[in-house]
Amino acid sequence: MRSLSRSAPRLRASSMALLLALAAGCATPPGHPALEQADAAVERARRSPRVRALAASELDRAEVALQVARDAARAGAPPDRVEHLVYIVNQRAALAEARATQQVARSEIAMLDRVIVQGRPEQSRQRRASFPARDRQARAPLQLQARPSPAENRPAQMPPQAPQQAPALWQESRQADAPLREARRVDVPVQASRPTDPSRSAQEAPQGRGAVKESRRTDPLLQEPQPAARSAQKAPEGRGAVKESRQADPVLQEPQQAALSAQEAREAPGAAEDARTVPGPIGAQETAAAEPGPAAADAEAVPPEITLRLAQLSFAGVEPTSETGERLAAVAEQLLREPERSVSIEAEFNLPDPEARTTLEQRVEIVRAILLRRGIAPARLVVRASGDHPAEPRAKSPYVAGPY
């Protein structure tokens, strides 16, 4: 009887100790060699231009997995759990690479098919290298209006090395990718935030833009920065150069060029056009953004801050769903296009349930990480509790009944 009553407090003490250990684990960020290796694997994939261009969504998944693994390690999850998450990160990184390989092979098939059907390999190869307007027209009717004049076109058409098979393939695969991205774009609400008038802006479209678009095509791997930079300089008013703002993306490898294009981007803020809007045709959106007049006016009219309400994004556990991933990608693109704007991630942190709060914090962290990896400067990212926002009616509990 005595032993029974004594065992109760001892049990309580030991369970408290366990809990304290768990809670303390949540605060220590340990150095984890396997995690660092996985980080390196994702970094490798991220650095590969073909992965970035052809397996963007797989890359995003790898990034998310990495973030989850990092969070778990930081939260002091048991070693085998971290190990498991690290394994997933590695597999995701490999998946992104494999996907890019597959896409390259597919585009090669498409090219060879065309060669076989046409029976004139030399000509068709040349044709691909020069990307006639007709090709683009088929893919992107709206872009057609921005077709460059032949004179503008020329420098971009001729990269220093004669277009070999590999670059040609690249262009192909980007094309193949384009409709997909375009389709994805359609259901992204953020894009509509700016009124566009494609037909009008197309008429007024400056010539330089087309040239730069061309240059990006002929210079797909960004491995030869010279031609792109050259044609960017040729583009009037630095507008074309802004296209290169993709290279201002910190993940990219060409720092000099990043500096150059960032500078030029500053010179023409209204036209700031994010080149991350991969090859393809985003028609109206691109056209509108590239046009200095209305775009500049809009920039003044729109609120400088884009608000991302966490309660309106869908998640599976702490991982963003693909829909959320797309939405974030769109926001990142918008931010890269409009350098004067910032983004605030809003969440209702004032939750009674500690578990829900932890999940929420992890979600915010992941959203933030995704935007940062997409090249948004940390200074442009604010995390805000929804209560802080004066204009924001306080949401009761976004997780119990989301305001969908």
Place this chain on the structure above:
Amino acid sequence: MIGEAIQRRAAACLAASAFALAVLGGCAQVPLPQEALSAAELTIARARAAGAERLAPVELARAEEKLQAAQAAAQAKAPERARSLAEQAAADAELAAIEAQAAQAQAIATQLRQQVEQRPRRVALGGGA
């Protein structure tokens, strides 16, 4: 007296385990093992359909091994381990599927390339486009 002590002990146990579950749940939110298991099965089936058996046998075998281990773990009432293994199996199978597709595409590309290279060069058929 004994009854009271037992009751107290039980209450303490309950409270502690509830709190521990809450803390653990906050640290790691994971889907149910059953879901993970069926997801892995589905992914493996897809990989097979993509020809992984022939084109990415190593990855596929790894996925299948892990799925079996996951099922065993689930039966042995180790849901956490079952879930992890199932998730890994799914990741392996997905990789196997893509690798198989990539290998297939590369094989076709090689074939086509040979076809193009071996073909006698025809001179100007006229109006190729």
